[in-house]
Structure formats: structure tokens, C-alpha cells
Amino acid sequence: MKRVFSGVQPTGNLHIGNYLGALVQFVELQEDNHCLYCIVDLHSITVEQDPAILKEHILDIASLYLAVGVDPKKSIVFVQSTVAAHSELAWVLMCNSYTGELSRMTQFKQKSKDSESAPTGLFCYPVLMAADILLYDTDIVPVGNDQKQHIELTRDLAIRINNKYGETFVVPDGRFLKESARIMSLDDPTSKMSKSAESEASRISLLDEPARIKKAIMRSTTDSEGSIRFDVENKPGVSNLLNIYSSFSGKGIEEIEAQYEGLGYGAFKKDLVDIVVEGLSPIQERYRDIRYSNELLDVLREGTEKAEAIASQTMKRVSERFGLGI
Numbered sequence: 282m283k284r285v286f287s288g289v290q291p292t293g294n295l296h297i298g299n300y301l302g303a304l305v306q307f308v309e310l311q312e313d314n315h316c317l318y319c320i321v322d323l324h325s326i327t328v329e330q331d332p333a334i335l336k337e338h339i340l341d342i343a344s345l346y347l348a349v350g351v352d353p354k355k356s357i358v359f360v361q362s363t364v365a366a367h368s369e370l371a372w373v374l375m376c377n378s379y380t381g382e383l384s385r386m387t388q389f390k391q392k393s394k395d396s397e398s399a400p401t402g403l404f405c406y407p408v409l410m411a412a413d414i415l416l417y418d419t420d421i422v423p424v425g426n427d428q429k430q431h432i433e434l435t436r437d438l439a440i441r442i443n444n445k446y447g448e449t450f451v452v453p454d455g456r457f458l459k460e461s462a463r464i465m466s467l468d469d470p471t472s473k474m475s476k477s478a479e480s481e482a483s484r485i486s487l488l489d490e491p492a493r494i495k496k497a498i499m500r501s502t503t504d505s506e507g508s509i510r511f512d513v514e515n516k517p518g519v520s521n522l523l524n525i526y527s528s529f530s531g532k533g534i535e536e537i538e539a540q541y542e543g544l545g546y547g548a549f550k551k552d553l554v555d556i557v558v559e560g561l562s563p564i565q566e567r568y569r570d571i572r573y574s575n576e577l578l579d580v581l582r583e584g585t586e587k588a589e590a591i592a593s594q595t596m597k598r599v600s601e602r603f604g605l606g607i
């Protein structure tokens with residue numbers, strides 16, 4: 282069995298980009314692998330959070346994990362800050378990462394905007410992510426495309442330390458889905474769908490009501506050509522909607538193109554609304570059952586125990602290799 286690890290930040294409600302790019306893989310992989318799925322609260326405080334809201338968001342995301350089908354009998358579900366080894370290993374990795382390579386991280390450049398007062402935590406964000414992954418001897422990291430650079434850094438750090446200190450870490454691989462590794466914004470299909478985008482019309486959240494889903498899809502940006510054809514360069518809006526359609530329905534892009542030949546965007550968008558509403562409604566129903574249940578906290582507490590047992594083995598090995606402690 283391979284070891285799988287992934288995480289999601291508890292910053293707001295998840296959107297269909299998170300779902301189709303990452304969570305769908307979580308559910309698929311848990312059948313044949315040993316999976317750990319984490320709510321990475323330490324990452325989220327690299328930008329300022331309201332403590333009371335953060336606490337709620339942690340439980341929101343944990344509930345969404347379970348609602349989309351992550352099964353705590355098959356996977357370990359836990360909150361990052363409840364396993365202290367994440368921060369400990371991050372420090373060891375920081376001592377082996379270079380300021381040059383961290384300065385080149387595109388997410389840091391975007392978020393810091395060259396400001397002198399950008400938090401150091403934001404700069405070290407990818408190193409904490411590497412710690413998350415390496416702590417569990419992870420083979421596979423299911424994520425969206427935007428995490429590619431962070432996975433590369435994780436691999437570089439693992440290889441660097443293995444070469445310097447002897448075999449310490451498993452070198453992980455990222456896993457990206459073809460159609461949904463990068464779901465784009467609905468009102469600006471040249472940028473990715475994101476939790477932090479100001480425009481509400483840019484995304485569909487997993488807990489959105491049918492009326493909001495309808496509004497977002499019917500108003501989504503397309504083009505003036507009128508044909509339903511996959512062509513990312515010339516038709517980014519339609520191509521993005523085709524990806525969403527394909528991911529929710531399980532149909533191939535060509536099959537969908539053939540189905541809508543000669544039809545306009547209106548008919549295509551109307552069907553897409555139904556498909557997305559149908560896809561999200563069982564998730565929303567399960568979410569409502571789970572969110573305020575006792576089961577949720579039990580799952581997270583048990584997850585912490587199981588994750589800690591694996592993490593402490595890795596930290597023992599790391600301490601030995603680095604000559605730490607007594």
C-alpha cells in the first residue's frame with residue numbers, strides 16, 4: 282500500500298476547484314492506499330485570521346472532507362496543529378532550505394507583493410508544507426496544479442537531506458487530475474478559481490444554494506463564437522465549463538462536444554446547472570448531518586492519535602540522523 286497525504290487550508294468554504302482538483306482524488310485514493318487528510322490550520326495563519334472564525338472553519342472543512350466521501354474507517358483525518366511534529370520538522374527543514382529558492386515561490390511573490398512587512402511564516406509556508414508531506418513517508422500527494430512548485434521543493438528538500446545525512450525521507454510525487462487540476466474563475470477564465478478572489482461570481486462553493494449556482498453558471502464568461510468546443514487558448518471560458526461538466530458527469534470532453542453540436546451556450550449552461558446542483562446536493566445533505574455531530578470531534582481526535590504514532594517514528598529517525606537530543 283502506498284502512503285498518501287494531502288491538506289486543505291481552513292480559510293472559508295471550499296469551492297468546486299478544491300473539490301474537483303483535490304477532494305475527488307482523496308476519495309478515490311482511499312480505496313487502495315493508506316491515506317492521511319489534514320486540515321492545515323497552521324498554514325492558514327500565515328495571513329491574519331479571526332480566531333473564532335478560524336475555529337469554525339476547521340470544523341467546516343473537516344465536515345466537508347467527510348461529506349464528500351472521505352471515510353474515517355479508511356483514512357486518517359486530523360488537524361495539523363494537533364500534531365506538534367509538523368512544526369518541529371518544519372524547523373529542521375528550514376535549516377536546510379535556501380532563502381533563494383523560497384524567494385522564487387510564485388505564491389509567496391503573489392501574496393507578499395514585495396512588502397517588507399510580509400510575515401516570515403508566509404515566506405516559510407512551503408517548508409511547513411514539505412514537513413507535512415515528509416513527516417508521513419508520503420509516496421503520493423493528490424493536489425491541484427497550483428501546488429506543483431511546492432511539491433517540487435518538497436522533493437528537492439528530501440533529496441538534499443537524504444544525500445547529506447543518509448536515507449531519511451521518502452521522495453514524494455504529486456498527483457494531478459487531467460481535466461480538473463486547474464478549475465478557472467467563472468467570470469475571468471484566465472485566472473484560477475480561488476477562495477480569496479473578491480468577486481463572488483468567480484466561484485461556486487460546495488455549500489451554495491441551487492439559485493446561486495444557477496446565477497454563477499448562467500452569467501459565466503464565454504465568448505461570441507457560439508460553439509461548444511474545447512480550446513483553452515481561444516475559448517478559455519467554454520473550455521473551463523467543459524472541464525467542470527466532464528468532471529461532474531464523468532463524460533469525456535469529446536462526448537460532451539458531440540452532444541451539444543449545433544446548440545447554443547444557453548442549453549449547455551442550463552444542463553450544467555442541473556449537473557452541478559445534482560452533484561453537490563448529496564454532499565450538502567451529508568454536511569448538514571455531520572457538522573454538529575459528536576462523531577466529527579471523535580474522528581478528529583482519533584485522527585490525531587493515529588497521525589502522531591506515525592509522525593513520532595519519523596521524528597525519531599530525523600533526530601538520530603541530525604544528532605539532535607540526548
Ligand code: TYM
Nearest residue numbers: 287288289290298299302303410424425462463464473474
Ligand atoms: P488550498 O487550501 O489552497 O487548496 C486545497 C486544494 O485544492 C486545490 N485547488 C484547486 N484545484 C483545481 N482548481 C483550482 N482552481 C484549485 N484551487 C485550489 C489545491 O491545489 C489543493 O490541492 N498549500 C496547500 C495546502 C497544503 C497541502 C499540504 C497540500 C498544506 N500542506 C501538504 C498537500 C500536502 C493549499 O494552500 O491548498
